[in-house]
Amino acid sequence: MADPTGKNELFHVYYERWITVYKEGAIRKVTMAKYLMTHQWLIKIVPDLKICDLTRIVYQKLLNKYAEKHERQTTMDFHHQLKGAILDAVDEGLIERDPTRKAIIKGKTPRHKKPKYLNQYELHTVLVNLKLGQEINWNWFILLVAKTGMRFSEALALTPQDFDFSHQVVVVNKTWDYKGQGGFLPTKNKSSARKVELDWQTVIQFSQLIKDMPEDEPIFVPQNVKVYNSTVNGVLKRACKRANVPVITIHGLRHTHASLLLFAGVSIASVARRLGHASMTTTQKTYLHIIQELENQDVDLVMRSLSGLS
Structure with missing residues (x-):
């Protein structure tokens, strides 16, 4: 029945x-x-x-x-x-009570985690060891991600027209479907569509590199060529080994970028906007360990300031 x-x-x-x-x-x-x-x-x-x-x-x-x-x-x-x-x-009345209430989340012991980010000295050492030529290559890609904190798919989707050199910004408004058949896709969320400020050195370098490239075609993705995350990670791995620093991934460069900004005293709100996070909560959760370390430094600073009042 x-x-x-x-x-x-x-x-x-x-x-x-x-x-x-x-x-x-x-x-x-x-x-x-x-x-x-x-x-x-x-x-x-x-x-x-x-x-x-x-x-x-x-x-x-x-x-x-x-x-x-x-x-x-x-x-x-x-x-x-x-x-x-x-x-x-x-x-819908198919279940009488919420069975997920007070659920206990368990799991296996986490594997030994590889380093997620580099410190400022380590990143500097990697960047000076990059093989940067007169034409666009994956080393230039690594440099740009390190300087902007963009996601892998966002950086792949960049075209010459996304660079506004006069205002020293690059516009992030799309991603590249590297996991599928290629082509442009929307950004991860609305907050991911943003303008990222560039330092003057990067502006000079990329204005020369892309000046003769088609305005609406991806800078880093050759026509009809499939791009793999592992390929770029391999280039970065070799650069890390040449610099004798911990090996990180391209996504680790994004973490490195955010970490350096936070340690430099940039506000969580500004870091969240630069990374294209949907909210500051995402930034706080992702970089909780760094924020806690900075809070400990703040406590020391407060105590020193108060002791100077007596």
Whole structure:
């Protein structure tokens, strides 16, 4: 007999339909891929789980099972991707109470993390060891990302017309689909569309490098050539080794850029705008360790200032 309430529907079936209705076409492909992967894990872990059987204990066991093979942050992402669908199921009356309430997020012990960013001296050493010629190459790409903190896809999408040398800025208003078939895509979010100030040295260098290039074509992506993140990371790895500093990734250059600005006393609000973060909260979470270190320095400064009043 058919179930008109839908309460006996398998949870992974409901979740797949929920993704199609609420997420397809509304989020970026890379984010959609994460939701689809979560769906595959549901099929693997709880293939026979019905919506009506989704209690707090059952949900916690589901999270625990996933956490056996994933680190805590990955489990947290998994939880967030499920929670939206589950809360909608509660609103629809398919589940009586929210089973995600007070969920405990577990996970494997994190692997030894590679350095995410360089200090000012290390970055300087890398940059002076770059092989910068008279024509655009990946070394110039590394220099530009280090100077601007742009995302990999944002820097790939830059065209000559995005540079406003008279005002010393570069306009970030698109990304490059390097994970797909190539071509321009929108920025990650509205806040990612921004103008990034350039130092005078970078202005002089790039004004000469791109003066004869087509105005509307990507500077760093040759026509009909597939670009891989690993290729550029390989160039940066060799540069790090030549400079005898910790090896970081291209994304690590973005972290380095932000870290140096924060240590230099630039406000979190300004750093957030320069990086294209959707909110200062993102910046605070990402660079919490640096902010805490700066706060400790502030306490020392406050104490020294107060002691001077007596």
